[in-house]
Amino acid sequence: MSRERRIPTGIAGLDRVIEGGVRDNTTLLVVGSSGTGKSTFAMQYLNYGLEHGENGLYISMEEPPEQIMREAKMLGFNLDKYYEKELFFFHSKGKDFVKLVDEQLPALVEMNKNFSVKTRVVIDPLTPLTWAIQDKQEQREVITKLFYTLKQLGPVLITTEEHAAPGETIGEDVLIPIYMSDGAVHLTYRPIGGAFNRALEIIKMRATRHGEEVYPYIFVRGIGVVVRTTPLVSAEDMRKYDDLFNKAIRTAADLGANETVLERLAYVKENWSYPFSPKETLQIFFESQGLTDALTKDEIARRKEESMPSDIQLDLKELSIKVPLESVVAEPEEEGLIEIDNLRDLEEMLQ
Ligand SMILES: Nc1ncnc2c1ncn2[C@@H]1O[C@H](COP(=O)(O)OP(=O)(O)OP(=O)(O)O)[C@@H](O)[C@H]1O
Numbered sequence: 001m002s003r004e005r006r007i008p009t010g011i012a013g014l015d016r017v018i019e020g021g022v023r024d025n026t027t028l029l030v031v032g033s034s035g036t037g038k039s040t041f042a043m044q045y046l047n048y049g050l051e052h053g054e055n056g057l058y059i060s061m062e063e064p065p066e067q068i069m070r071e072a073k074m075l076g077f078n079l080d081k082y083y084e085k086e087l088f089f090f091h092s093k094g095k096d097f098v099k100l101v102d103e104q105l106p107a108l109v110e111m112n113k114n115f116s117v118k119t120r121v122v123i124d125p126l127t128p129l130t131w132a133i134q135d136k137q138e139q140r141e142v143i144t145k146l147f148y149t150l151k152q153l154g155p156v157l158i159t160t161e162e163h164a165a166p167g168e169t170i171g172e173d174v175l176i177p178i179y180m181s182d183g184a185v186h187l188t189y190r191p192i193g194g195a196f197n198r199a200l201e202i203i204k205m206r207a208t209r210h211g212e213e214v215y216p217y218i219f220v221r222g223i224g225v226v227v228r229t230t231p232l233v234s235a236e237d238m239r240k241y242d243d244l245f246n247k248a249i250r251t252a253a254d255l256g257a258n259e260t261v262l263e264r265l266a267y268v269k270e271n272w273s274y275p276f277s278p279k280e281t282l283q284i285f286f287e288s289q290g291l292t293d294a295l296t297k298d299e300i301a302r303r304k305e306e307s308m309p310s311d312i313q314l315d316l317k318e319l320s321i322k323v324p325l326e327s328v329v330a331e332p333e334e335e336g337l338i339e340i341d342n343l344r345d346l347e348e349m350l351q
């Protein structure tokens with residue numbers, strides 16, 4: 001199982017806490033009330049792609065391209081130079097988006113099929129579309145089709161305006177787009193003064209181990225948004241628990257865990273990225289797999305037999321099964337060791 005390639009969003013600081021970026025052909029939704037910085041996010045994202053050899057498609061339902069590029073320039077992004085060469089606009093007014101979703105975009109995807117350059121897509125904002133369709137079922141269908149079509153071009157960023165009622169954390173009108181997206185971030189603005197009144201939270205990010213904090217962000221002309229994050233784990237930290245994992249894998253094998261479980265543990269080892277010990281997680285996992293000291297010798301032998309290829313099973317029967325003990329017995333003084341109670345009993349049983 002190899003890791004999927006990540007595409008940097010170009011939003012300074014965000015990529016650090018989403019495993020390096022978004023996955024290709026996925027949607028990322030940026031939710032925030034008016035003035036939180038959604039358009040800045042969108043331009044920064046698009047600009048990064050353009051500066052790195054990708055094409056860009058900007059779908060706007062309100063502002064015309066000239067106005068968008070003017071605003072981008074004020075933030076320090078010169079989109080003009082890409083205009084109609086690498087950067088294309090769809091400006092769909094009023095009810096036009098039905099035609100956009102049903103005809104124009106699928107035609108564009110078809111045209112792009114054999115085109116090797118990736119297209120980064122932005123919809124800023126999606127709001128007019130969701131407001132124009134009152135019926136929730138129809139809204140869901142149109143959004144599903146829109147997202148499905150655009151994802152074929154490349155990674156998609158969509159912004160949507162929220163109108164949360166007092167006490168709500170996220171307004172009802174954005175629940176469908178959040179549900180339909182692969183990832184979603186929430187921007188909030190609390191005008192209390194000072195440098196930390198804007199904050200970003202990651203609502204979800206499918207197939208990604210993402211940061212779970214509330215991250216302050218600031219606007220910087222020439223960069224756009226800078227999200228103040230700290231990287232999730234250092235490369236050094238990643239390897240800190242290898243010994244513990246190795247021990248856990250040996251213990252699991254000695255308790256008769258099958259190949260799939262052992263492979264899974266090895267995968268967890270490679271991907272563990274929390275700054276804390278995996279000991280408790282492993283204990284819970286072991287228990288969920290029935291790998292406990294309550295296992296009898298016969299049960300362990302049966303499991304081992306079951307998980308072995310048939311030709312090896314024969315040999316083992318002849319040899320009368322002998323489970324190596326050194327790894328079943330925990331070394332008590334070591335930090336983070338998996339504690340399997342009454343290991344002495346188990347040892348006796350196995351002998
Ligand atoms: N350089 C800057 N310094 C301070 N604040 C800035 C800067 N650039 C942008 N802003 C703030 O960001 C706000 C607008 O950002 P942006 O247009 O990206 O937000 P938005 O969420 O798209 O808003 P809307 O709902 O109007 O579309 C501005 O109103 C301003 O408060």
Ligand SMILES: [Mg+2]
Nearest residue numbers: 038039040124
């Ligand atoms: Mg905007």
